[in-house]
Amino acid sequence: MVEETNKDQSTEQKILAAAKAVFMEQGMAGARMQDIADRAGINKALLHYYFRSKDKLFEMIFQEAVMKFLPRVNMLFEADVPLFDKIKGFVDSYITMMMDNPFLPLFVLNEVHKSPEDFIMKIWGGRTPPIMEFAAQVEREIGLGHIRPIKPVQLMLNMVSMCIFPFVGRPIIKGIFKIEHDQFMQLMEERKTLVADFVINSIRL
Known part of the structure; x- marks a missing residue:
């Protein structure tokens, strides 16, 4: 029984790794279940045994990525650390998640447009994200004269949009600048520092 369970887990992980690679290469719309089965080295019937549809498979990959990202960001926002360190940590974590799962942004946009309430519930499970702690810290820093006045929501939008766009x-x-995947990823690695510095310098006195 234990051996069978381990085999199931091994096959499932092999499928998820294959699906992630195919989604990364072809996007959600272009990926086919047959491509995923071929990449995993299994037949399509076995793939459907583990995952009934491409959407179910993609959602599991999405949940796995979110569950790695959100706890880290939640802890960061709640931590007693300087504001600039939080900005650097958030940008690094966000871009890292996107680099690991570059197909996620379009999926997220589609899900949000379909039903914002359901999407928020799916991610946070009814719990309010600790964004208000971050906002309160921004307001305190403004009050102390440490940073330029800015609405916390505008600061957050600057951070997220520069990471995700x-x-x-x-x-x-990639088409305009004639760059390949590896070159694009190198640019994104550089953006971890570039974006954080840009945002910080925009509010630094």
Whole structure:
């Protein structure tokens, strides 16, 4: 029984790794279940035994990525650390998640447009994300004269949009600048520092 369970887990992980690679290469829309089965080295019937549809498979990969990302960000926002360190940590974590799962942004946009309430519930399970702690810290820093006045929501939007846009516009960016996947990923690695510095310098006195 234990051996059978381990085999099931091994096959499932092999499928998830294959699916992630196919989604990364072809996107959600372009990926086919047959491509995933071929990459995993199994037949399509076995793939459907573990995952009934491409959507179910993609959702599991999405949940896995979110469950790695959210606890880290939640702890960061709640931690007693300087604001600039939080900005650097958030940008690093966000871009790292996108680099590991560059197909996620478009999926997220589609899900949000379909039903914002359901999507928020799916991610946070009814719990309010600790964004208000971050907002309160921004307001305190402004009050103390440590940073330029800015609405916390605008600061957050600056951080998120600068992290996510290159991944949403990835095909266009790669096409215009004639760069391959590895070159794109190197640019994103550089953005971890570049974006954080840009945001911090925009509010630094």
